[in-house]
Amino acid sequence: MINLRIDTRASDVAVSPSENGQSDVILMTRNLSFWYGNTLALESIDSDIRPREVTAIIGPSGCGKSTYLRCFNRMNELIPGARIDGSIIFRNKDINDRSVDPVEVRRQVGMVFQKPNPFPKSIYDNVAYGPRVNGYKGDMDEAVETSLKRAALWDEVKDDLKKSGLALSGGQQQRLCIARALAVQPDVLLMDEPCSALDPIATTRIEDLIRELREQLTIIIVTHNMQQAARISDRTAFFTVAESGAGTLVEFNETQKLFTTPADERTEAYITGRFG
């Protein structure tokens, strides 16, 4: 098995800075297509995700946003009959290459789900799960505390770490899931509509958190909420359903540009609320 982490360290040096001074691209898809059985769900997606940015994925239902997101940590392959074509380059290495272990990919590309899904275990054990299965040898108490602090949950739960994760409120559960994902120290965090099951106050807290985490890692977030995309993301990708029924990437640009001067009329129609 090839150790991706060593590869990435080596490639960090080799990455050339782009025109705006940021290091270039952390995740790149080329000609990415995806099938559920015989149904084409994504068609020829070319996209570049930049490091330490928040990339928002927007688009109408069924446009393949979540499918696209789940390609990056190979979660889609858990679905029977799913098939992928094209390449996904994570720092110079195709993550779908036969030599790459999906487990290794998921250790570096974490994920937060739509519905909070804490394990029926204590808060502590929830956060410690990732480090434990990944053979973390350091101080577990410290790892748990750091992760909970990064997820802005520590102050609320520090006296109750033995309490079940399921006893928390919805918003707290979602932050627990973020802490759980951060505990593995991923480079990229995928978020699949993380606020859709939460009330406005809990949503605000998660959005603040995303802005803070942006300093440390790359975030790709699927959202149904265009205001949310506008508030928190640096760049936005707009997906829609093509006539073939497959999801396609229409436009991918800096968030401000995409929302103020969309290049494609379909984008304009969507963001002005004329469809979707």
Next chain:
Amino acid sequence: MDNVKSLPRAQPAAVTAANEPDGFQFAGSRRDSLRRKLVERSVHAVLFLCAVISILTTTGIVITLLGETIQFFGEVPIVDFLTGTRWTPLFASKSFGVLPLVNGTIVVALVAIVVAVPIGLLTAIFLSEFAPARLRGIVKPVLEVLAGIPTVVYGYFALQFVTPILRDIFPQTQIFNVASAGIVMGFMILPMMASISEDALRAVPSDLRQGAYALGATKFEVVSRVVVPGALSGILAAIILSISRAIGETMIVAIAAGLQPQMGFDLLRSMETMTAYIVQVSLGDTPQGGIEFRTIFAVGTLLFVMTLVMNLLSDLLVRRYREAYE
């Protein structure tokens, strides 16, 4: 309003129908609504009757058991019954210590559990987490066939097939022995163990599996650290129900374990279980009404209490485990 309440039952509906504005009135709606009411009522009554029958039956059995048992304990002190280690009610020198029967019952059940729990649980994990749909489609029906075999067949299988093998390996094995009955009983309860555990495993939300995978867990780590712990109370309930089934099982032990009440843990010897004793007396020439005959009600009550406690315990666990995901 008081007026309406005092009218016969079918009346209020008719009154409402008549009071409705003409626009909403359909032809014959009044008669239809009466008929509907009648059908609803009779369905309700029939269902209620069926429920009452099963409750009455259970109550009747419990009352009979208790009545005879109380009479029995009028002659034999309950302490002697529960603590005595000699069970010879059919002999000239009578002794009513039930412990040898309890001992036999528990030993056979333990052997059965040792066989059924590991195999059943691993089968359930395989079926719910690893088996491709097609293989699952074959294994499940086979398991269900195993559950449908009459217990008397299992009994003869133990006596005619398993016992000879045991005697080949351990020559001192008696013809009737606990090991053979227990092993075969284990295979009999295996489908139940597997099926309840599988339900419990499948009830663990797939969100949790996905969450664990997304953290870089391997399939084995997902199953062993999330799915099985998540289903633990369901699995415990399956184990307890299996024990309860093993304690109550009669045919296999009556045929293959023998009729000698004795204490101890020697699996190669014959032992009598509580159920086998009840069969022996109720089919034998023991005269009804005597103290000898009444023993089976005392033993039956004890058996009933044991399985009832087991079932209540498993109920409690299942309820706790359901709460976990709400």
